[in-house]
Amino acid sequence: MINLLDLTYDELQSFVVDDLKQARFRTDQIWQWIWQKGCTDFEQMTNMGKELRALLAERAFIFHPSIDRAQVSRDGTVKLLLRLHDDKLVETVLIPFNDRYSQCLSTQVGCAMACTFCNTGQLGFERNLTMGEILGQVLVGRQYLADNDLDPLRNLVFMGMGEPLLNLDNLLRALETLPSTKGLNISWRRSMVSTVGFPEQLRKLGETELALPAISLHAPTQELREQIMPKAARVHLDDLMRCLNEFPLRPRERITFEYLLLKGVNDSLKHADQLAKLVDPKRMKVNLIAYNATEGLPYEAPDREQVEAFEKRLWKHGVTAFIRRSMGADIMAACGQLKADQQK
Ligand code: SF4
Structure with missing residues (x-):
C-alpha cells in the first residue's frame, strides 16, 4: 500500500499509468483531490468512476497526521x-503575521544534532519524515x-524538529x-x-x-560554536x-543568520563585533532571538537592554539585524518543548 502523499507528481503519474493502467x-x-482539497477518502473523489475509486482504495491510502494536542497562545x-x-510525535507551529500565517514544519522525529540549548536536541534522533509526512503537516x-x-497560510519555514538538510531527499521532494x-x-x-x-547539502x-x-x-566563532553546538561545529x-x-x-535576496542570544554566553558586544565581521551585508542579514529559559537546560534569557544593544551594534557595522519576537512563549513554542512535555 502506498501513501499517495509520498509521491511526487511524476511518481503519481507512473503509478496511475503504469500500475493502475489508467489514463494520464x-x-x-x-x-x-489530495493537495488542493485535502481529501483523504477515495469515495469523495466523485469525478472518478466507482471502479477506479475501489482500485485506488485497494492499492493506496492518503494519510494525514492526527492532532494529538493543540495549544493556542495569547499572541495567536x-x-x-x-x-x-x-504513533511517533512531531510538532508544527502556526504563527500569525499581518493577516497571514507562517507555518514552521518538522523534517525529522527528534534530531541528531544535540544543540545544547534545544529541547528537540535532547530527545535524540528517531527517524526521518517522508515527503508525505512533511507536507501532511501543511495539509x-x-x-x-x-x-x-x-x-490563510502563506509562508513556510522548515525550522521545526530535526535538521532538514540531513533529510535532504525528502526535503527536496x-x-x-509545494509550488504546483x-x-x-x-x-x-x-x-x-x-x-x-x-x-555539500547547501x-x-x-x-x-x-x-x-x-x-x-x-555563535560568531568556531570555539564558541563547538561549545554550544558541538555536532554542528564539526563543519568548521x-x-x-x-x-x-x-x-x-x-x-535582493539575502541569506538569513539566526542568532539565539544566551545570557552571558554569546550576547556581549564583543560577540556582536565578531558576528559583524562574518556577515557580508550585501548578501546576508541577521535575526536575533532572545532565548526563553527552559526547564532542564543550562541557559538564561538575556536582558532586554543587552539584546537591543547587540542589535544596535550590528547596525553600526552596517549589518541588517532584527530582533524577532519569541512567539508563543506562553505555550512552549520553542522547538521540541511540547513533545518533551508530553513524554514526561
Ligand atoms: S536547534 Fe535544530 S539542529 Fe539543533 S538540536 Fe534543535 S532541532 Fe536539531
Missing part, C-alpha cells in the same frame, strides 16, 4: 502536536486555520511539490529552510533554487562561510 489525465484529478500562535502513522495546518476561521499550481500552490519564494549548515539546495537558507549560527565555521559566500542568490 487521472493524475491531475487525484493530485487536485498555534502549536500542534501531531501523531504519525507509527493539517491549512485545515486547522480554515476550521477555526483564521487567516517536498520543496518540488494544481496542488498546494505555495511558491518557492515563500519557503525557507533553517539549517545548522552542511556545505550547494545542492542552491542548485535547485527552491528555497533560501536560514543558517542557525548562534570557515568552511561554512566559504560555502555561504558562494551560495547563488538572485537580486
Whole structure:
C-alpha cells in the first residue's frame, strides 16, 4: 500500500499509468483531490468512476497526521502536536503575521544534532519524515486555520524538529511539490529552510533554487560554536562561510543568520563585533532571538537592554539585524518543548 502523499507528481503519474493502467489525465484529478482539497477518502473523489475509486482504495491510502494536542497562545500562535502513522510525535507551529500565517514544519522525529540549548536536541534522533509526512503537516495546518476561521497560510519555514538538510531527499521532494499550481500552490519564494549548515547539502539546495537558507549560527566563532553546538561545529565555521559566500542568490535576496542570544554566553558586544565581521551585508542579514529559559537546560534569557544593544551594534557595522519576537512563549513554542512535555 502506498501513501499517495509520498509521491511526487511524476511518481503519481507512473503509478496511475503504469500500475493502475489508467489514463494520464487521472493524475491531475487525484493530485487536485489530495493537495488542493485535502481529501483523504477515495469515495469523495466523485469525478472518478466507482471502479477506479475501489482500485485506488485497494492499492493506496492518503494519510494525514492526527492532532494529538493543540495549544493556542495569547499572541495567536498555534502549536500542534501531531501523531504519525507509527504513533511517533512531531510538532508544527502556526504563527500569525499581518493577516497571514507562517507555518514552521518538522523534517525529522527528534534530531541528531544535540544543540545544547534545544529541547528537540535532547530527545535524540528517531527517524526521518517522508515527503508525505512533511507536507501532511501543511495539509493539517491549512485545515486547522480554515476550521477555526483564521487567516490563510502563506509562508513556510522548515525550522521545526530535526535538521532538514540531513533529510535532504525528502526535503527536496517536498520543496518540488509545494509550488504546483494544481496542488498546494505555495511558491518557492515563500519557503525557507533553517539549517545548522552542511556545505555539500547547501550547494545542492542552491542548485535547485527552491528555497533560501536560514543558517542557525548562534555563535560568531568556531570555539564558541563547538561549545554550544558541538555536532554542528564539526563543519568548521570557515568552511561554512566559504560555502555561504558562494551560495547563488538572485537580486535582493539575502541569506538569513539566526542568532539565539544566551545570557552571558554569546550576547556581549564583543560577540556582536565578531558576528559583524562574518556577515557580508550585501548578501546576508541577521535575526536575533532572545532565548526563553527552559526547564532542564543550562541557559538564561538575556536582558532586554543587552539584546537591543547587540542589535544596535550590528547596525553600526552596517549589518541588517532584527530582533524577532519569541512567539508563543506562553505555550512552549520553542522547538521540541511540547513533545518533551508530553513524554514526561
Ligand atoms: S536547534 Fe535544530 S539542529 Fe539543533 S538540536 Fe534543535 S532541532 Fe536539531
